[in-house]
Amino acid sequence: MAAISMRNIVKRYGDGYQAVDNVSLDIADGEFVILVGPSGCGKSTLLRMIVGLEDITSGDMMIGDVRVNQKAPRDRNLAMVFQNYALYPHLTVFENIAFPMRLKNTPDSEVRERVQKAADLLQLGEHLDRKPANLSGGQRQRVAMGRAIVRDADAFLFDEPLSNLDAKLRGQMRTEIARMQKRLGTTTVYVTHDQTEAMTLGDRIAVLRRGVLQQVGTARQLYEEP
Ligand code: ADP
Numbered sequence: 001m002a003a004i005s006m007r008n009i010v011k012r013y014g015d016g017y018q019a020v021d022n023v024s025l026d027i028a029d030g031e032f033v034i035l036v037g038p039s040g041c042g043k044s045t046l047l048r049m050i051v052g053l054e055d056i057t058s059g060d061m062m063i064g065d066v067r068v069n070q071k072a073p074r075d076r077n078l079a080m081v082f083q084n085y086a087l088y089p090h091l092t093v094f095e096n097i098a099f100p101m102r103l104k105n106t107p108d109s110e111v112r113e114r115v116q117k118a119a120d121l122l123q124l125g126e127h128l129d130r131k132p133a134n135l136s137g138g139q140r141q142r143v144a145m146g147r148a149i150v151r152d153a154d155a156f157l158f159d160e161p162l163s164n165l166d167a168k169l170r171g172q173m174r175t176e177i178a179r180m181q182k183r184l185g186t187t188t189v190y191v192t193h194d195q196t197e198a199m200t201l202g203d204r205i206a207v208l209r210r211g212v213l214q215q216v217g218t219a220r221q222l223y224e225e226p
């Protein structure tokens with residue numbers, strides 16, 4: 001059974017614009033899939049439909065064996081990492097990472113343990129008492145990833161997480177995301193318009209153009225000469 005299964009997914013916005021056109025894609029448990037394509041091709045729209053932040057016009061969205069079309073984001077158990085990090089400025093790094101667990105009234109001892117584990121994985125251990133304003137872009141992105149990790153979600157969804165970082169840091173974070181995903185083995189969908197990220201990060205690449213899924217395959221299958 002696929003971890004995430006999309007069947008004939010269509011998105012038509014209120015103004016009639018069809019942003020996603022009959023997309024079908026199965027993502028296996030533990031797989032890392034890159035969704036790549038030029039700006040405006042519908043990547044974010046598709047990702048937002050997976051997480052439930054955008055209504056699906058038609059088609060079936062399955063998470064495991066559950067059809068989630070009508071389910072609110074909170075009932076899907078997915079963790080999304082946004083491009084702008086979406087951190088709480090008044091909270092420390094610790095509390096930013098802990099936030100999803102605070103919402104669920106997780107016991108303090110468990111919160112501490114899970115934040116510490118995420119912080120170790122992301123090299124944030126020294127910075128737990130700081131506020132987001134006092135962090136570098138890369139550190140902020142790590143905090144956002146930490147918050148995703150502690151949710152114990154069925155999948156991670158990344159929306160261009162590195163596009164606000166400079167080239168050097170992007171390279172470094174690319175390596176870290178790949179390492180984190182391998183270590184945790186969590187199913188991941190990662191949206192980018194960056195070819196390097198597409199070719200180096202995922203198990204498979206799905207190429208979207210004008211809302212249509214054009215190709216799906218490994219970097220080798222897609223980018224190397226036959
Ligand atoms: P990408 O993430 O690939 O850049 P998006 O999914 O953000 O693309 O957008 C796909 C298309 O849908 C674009 O043409 C965009 O202008 C359009 N679009 C996005 N959001 C809306 C909206 N709320 N209403 C109407 N059109 C939208």
Ligand code: ADP
Pocket residue numbers: 051072073074075078079080081
């Ligand atoms: P509400 O105020 O109705 O709870 P929110 O936008 O705060 O609306 O979030 C609703 C639910 O969506 C949350 O309980 C959470 O489970 C889920 N959610 C919010 N942000 C994310 C995210 N980045 N990734 C996954 N799920 C999210």
